[in-house]
Amino acid sequence: MERAVVVTPRNYDTDNAVTVDAIAQLGVSRARGVAVVRPDVSDATLHLLHDQGIRGIRFTLYTPEHAPTSFDMVEPLAARIKAMGWHVQLHWTADQIVAHEDLLRRLPVEVVFDHLGRLPVSRGLTHPAASTIERLLGEGRAWMKLSAPYLDSGRGGQSAYEDVDAVARHWIQIAPYRVVWGSDWPHTSVQNPPNTAVFVAKLCSWVDDQACLDRILVSNPTRLYWDCQA
DSSP: OOOEEEEOOGGGTTOOHHHHHHHHHHOTTTEEEEEOOOTTOOHHHHHHHHHTTEEEEEEEOSSGGGOSSOHHHHHHHHHHHGGGTOEEEEEOOHHHHHHTHHHHHHOSSOEEEOGGGGOOTTTGGGSHHHHHHHHHHHTTSEEEEEOOGGGTOSOOGGGTTGGGHHHHHHHHHHOTTSEEEOOOTTOTTOSSOOOHHHHHHHHHHHOSSHHHHHIIIIIHHIIIIISSOO
């Protein structure tokens, strides 16, 4: 891996110092980041974060009562980051995605859906969120991140999260140029973190050929994180 993207986890609230430090250690030419901010963030701070390698902001709202941000912050912050070419990354439940489709359509920036869209395995691609995400992907408004299959899988361990395979392959098939991958390391939400190598192998099992793998790991993230407007 020659490049990396570091995302501020919810554990740090809006303190992005660790993310910025990681980017600096890796080198801003080799690393990018996604920060967490609230509307009281100054323009000067946003521009400083940009210079430090940040290219998006994250809203982790799947449990709103524990979140450092809220749904009403998404639109005003999206408007402020537009000029820098940033995106918003959303860790929302499938039901939240459906309920806020109108909000997502109003945003002036692109959206990255975290963790396969958080579709519950009991419904998978039949959940209405799948159609919402498909529409936004098809319109060039969104990206899908293939990450953390363990969050919704009921079949870990030796089964290697096979119950999410159909969902992952679906996103790759319908939006091959708008899919990226994430290791989700260091897996802050679980007590016994899985081996990241398992997720690399999982990704390789989802793709049909080397060209597809190269898009997901190289050319697509280059467009999303490196080719965005300065």
